[in-house]
Amino acid sequence: MQDDRISIQHNPDPAGIARTPQDFLRQLDGPTLIVVDGEDNDRCRALSTLLHGNELSGLRALHGWLRRGERPRVRMLLFILSVSTALADPLFSHRQLPGERDINRCFRPPFGDRPGRVAEQLLELLEEYKPECMIDIHNTTGMNPAFGVATHEDPAHEALVALFTRRLIITDIRLGALMEISRPEFPVVTIECGGNRDPAADRLAVQGVLRYLQQDEVLQLPAAGLHLDLYHHPVRLELSPETEIRFADEPDPDADITVPRHLERYNFGQVGAGTFLFWLGPRGRSRLRLRDASGAMCCRNTSTASATASMRPSRSSFSWSPTIP
Numbered sequence: 653m654q655d656d657r658i659s660i661q662h663n664p665d666p667a668g669i670a671r672t673p674q675d676f677l678r679q680l681d682g683p684t685l686i687v688v689d690g691e692d693n694d695r696c697r698a699l700s701t702l703l704h705g706n707e708l709s710g711l712r713a714l715h716g717w718l719r720r721g722e723r724p725r726v727r728m729l730l731f732i733l734s735v736s737t738a739l740a741d742p743l744f745s746h747r748q749l750p751g752e753r754d755i756n757r758c759f760r761p762p763f764g765d766r767p768g769r770v771a772e773q774l775l776e777l778l779e780e781y782k783p784e785c786m787i788d789i790h791n792t793t794g795m796n797p798a799f800g801v802a803t804h805e806d807p808a809h810e811a812l813v814a815l816f817t818r819r820l821i822i823t824d825i826r827l828g829a830l831m832e833i834s835r836p837e838f839p840v841v842t843i844e845c846g847g848n849r850d851p852a853a854d855r856l857a858v859q860g861v862l863r864y865l866q867q868d869e870v871l872q873l874p875a876a877g878l879h880l881d882l883y884h885h886p887v888r889l890e891l892s893p894e895t896e897i898r899f900a901d902e903p904d905p906d907a908d909i910t911v912p913r914h915l916e917r918y919n920f921g922q923v924g925a926g927t928f929l930f931w932l933g934p935r936g937r938s939r940l941r942l943r944d945a946s947g948a949m950c951c952r953n954t955s956t957a958s959a960t961a962s963m964r965p966s967r968s969s970f971s972w973s974p975t976i977p
């Protein structure tokens with residue numbers, strides 16, 4: 653397996669594709685681009701999935717579609733990159749390989765390490781094929797509704813997200829994620845299909861991928877308009893690498909942060925000021941960092957009130973959505 657080179661396959665024979673997603677991945681020679689010719693090969697679209705080895709909804713949708721041998725509307729570039737990560741033991745449990753960078757933080761220089769070299773090749777292949785747009789499909793780790801993330805707010809980005817979901821986060825935070833290469837003439841969006849163990853996320857991926865593959869136009873909103881829930885200017889709550897974190901229903905005295913199991917119920921909900929979120933140990937507050945687009949350290953002013961109390965946002969309420977595309 654050449655693990656830092658992207659292998660390219662053209663129009664794979666559906667009969668030769670293994671029956672299960674894991675056996676299909678074992679057939680691939682490391683990071684792979686599958687090019688499937690369409691009805692109109694003057695046009696081209698790109699799709700990426702499995703940047704994270706434990707997020708399978710997009711892979712399952714693509715695998716099922718490739719086995720059916722259907723022809724897409726336009727030529728498709730299907731990127732399946734983190735093959736060795738997904739196949740590392742235990743199967744489908746690693747977001748990235750231990751000791752490596754998250755490849756979805758590598759789509760900007762420097763490209764010197766293995767995930768960086770793979771990311772750089774993807775960018776070169778996009779330059780070569782010049783697709784009209786790109787979708788990058790992920791899952792969240794916890795239970796979530798589906799949502800899209802984009803760096804631009806315009807009808808083309810909204811139309812791409814609306815193939816899958818009606819929730820869209822417009823982010824101005826820059827991390828080196830694939831969607832950050834988006835520009836008005838080449839829209840790129842992230843789709844978070846829902847939780848990585850949620851069958852509903854798999855179904856949503858199948859339906860959205862089919863629309864993306866089959867529709868003649870994917871960059872225009874319907875003439876009658878569309879209702880989208882838009883979320884602007886997200887902030888990231890980051891933990892320093894040495895943080896001791898526990899998931900438990902009562903505070904762990906050895907932990908910096910103890911997260912109650914019910915925290916997921918706030919996902920995409922409104923959280924009022926004073927709402928209990930998690931317990932902080934003596935060093936807990938110093939482990940937290942709230943980051944916005946400017947990279948500001950805003951945690952100190954938003955007062956994590958005491959060791960046993962909740963994070964209190966500075967505004968009267970905020971929307972809670974664990975977004976890690």
Ligand SMILES: [Zn+2]
Binds near residue numbers: 703704790791977
């Ligand atoms: Zn992901």
